[in-house]
Amino acid sequence: MDRELEEIVKPLLEWFDRNARVLPWRDQPTPYRVWVSEIMLQQTRVEAVKPFYRRFMKALPDVQSLAQCQEEELLKLWEGLGYYNRVRNMQIAAQTVIKDYNGKIPDEYAELQKLKGIGSYTAGAVASIAYGKVAPAVDGNVLRVLSRVLLSREDVLKQSVKRSMEERVTAIMPAERPGAFNQALMELGAMVCVPNGEPHCTDCPLEKLCQAHLQNVTGEIPVKKAKKPRRTEEKTVLIIRDGEHLAIHKRPEKGLLSGLYELPNTPGILTQDEAVQWVKEKGFSPIRIRPLEPAKHIFSHVEWHMSAYLVWIEDPIQTGEYLFVEPSLTEEKYPIPAAFAAYAKYMEIRLGQEKYRGES
Known part of the structure; x- marks a missing residue:
């Protein structure tokens, strides 16, 4: 013993x-x-x-x-x-x-x-x-x-x-x-x-x-050897709306957050003009754009540092790359990672733990 x-x-x-x-x-x-x-x-x-x-x-x-x-x-x-x-x-x-x-x-x-x-x-x-x-x-x-x-x-x-x-x-x-x-x-x-x-x-x-x-x-105590620092990735997130609908995109089947749905995003921090051009290159017609607050999300090995824009567009043509869905349907059906929770209010939905705030 x-x-x-x-x-x-x-x-x-x-x-x-x-x-x-x-x-x-x-x-x-x-x-x-x-x-x-x-x-x-x-x-x-x-x-x-x-x-x-x-x-x-x-x-x-x-x-x-x-x-x-x-x-x-x-x-x-x-x-x-x-x-x-x-x-x-x-x-x-x-x-x-x-x-x-x-x-x-x-x-x-x-x-x-x-x-x-x-x-x-x-x-x-x-x-x-x-x-x-x-x-x-x-x-x-x-x-x-x-x-x-x-x-x-x-x-x-x-x-x-x-x-x-x-x-x-x-x-x-x-x-x-x-x-x-x-x-x-x-x-x-x-x-x-x-x-x-x-x-x-x-x-x-x-x-x-x-x-x-x-x-x-x-x-x-306890003693823990220092971990390697997380790498940082900069991203620009686009909340693209045509009024009643919201653009989402399914991530690849392998890798980080595989198979989940996400807001359109691109590597790097885009200026407002660059963001408008990016939206146009995706085949959409932007009407107006509004910069949003930056946000950060921490994964185990990587940090996302995000800038964001809310973009209103003319009626979109559905493409294979993006789905335009009603926000309420997004909340009910499509799994979206909490990495985008800082922008959920602009999507008019609640994500992840926010949906259960007050419950126990």
Whole structure:
């Protein structure tokens, strides 16, 4: 037994029993519900996920429905969560479950990791929470908690460090409550031993066991090697309207935001005259143009720095390159990435998380 960590089990579970948040996926922790929630929660805050999760589960309540969903509907359900390959991989995994596992999500940690898009963390969450199996679910929150408790100065971005922590967590995991234990570690990292700012040490059940707290070095831990800076791409975005309709364009099937719909745009920052000429070259007849405020959107490896113009045109001829659709239909049917959310008001629609503001 790992004596250094063994002492955290009892106080951690007692704290979780008193303080666990009420979350929609905790009501009925079936394998499918746990899986969907964990994929959604990657790179996305819990409060932001709640309305997306409810909507997704209403539309696609089981593995079969996910496996059979048309891509545009699937991407529309995911609109605003970003990292769209997550939901594409989830559908591939669902199709594998139907084909190779008779429609039942596997209960073994190793088998779960064979499914597309499921790594060790998600496999551990599903196995432990839904099936009650002893399996580690070590994410960034858990790594932060463990690193501080153990006063570990190893780089938590290294896979070898994560594997070591997974082994140590597995060794102390209570066989009767593995899911609760994993969730308690996650919850502590999200609510108390927080990722940004000072941890709330006086509220922590591990305060007297945490070596980083006792030595007053929580600000130095966890250690993360600096990432490479994101590259910057400049773009000019055109909101092209003929009055009642809006121009949108489908992105290529491969690459960033593949298969989604976007506002017309072009590399570089165009002057107003250049923007008018660009619109003309696309075969449209601009009536007037209005410059809009600049915006920025951050992806994992790239930043878009955008300038924009609202352009009114004469009645357009439909082309294969652009669709002219009613804004309300755009909001309902066509998945548009949140990268363009700054200009949604000029499209008279709401995008992504804005659609669910006020919901929980």
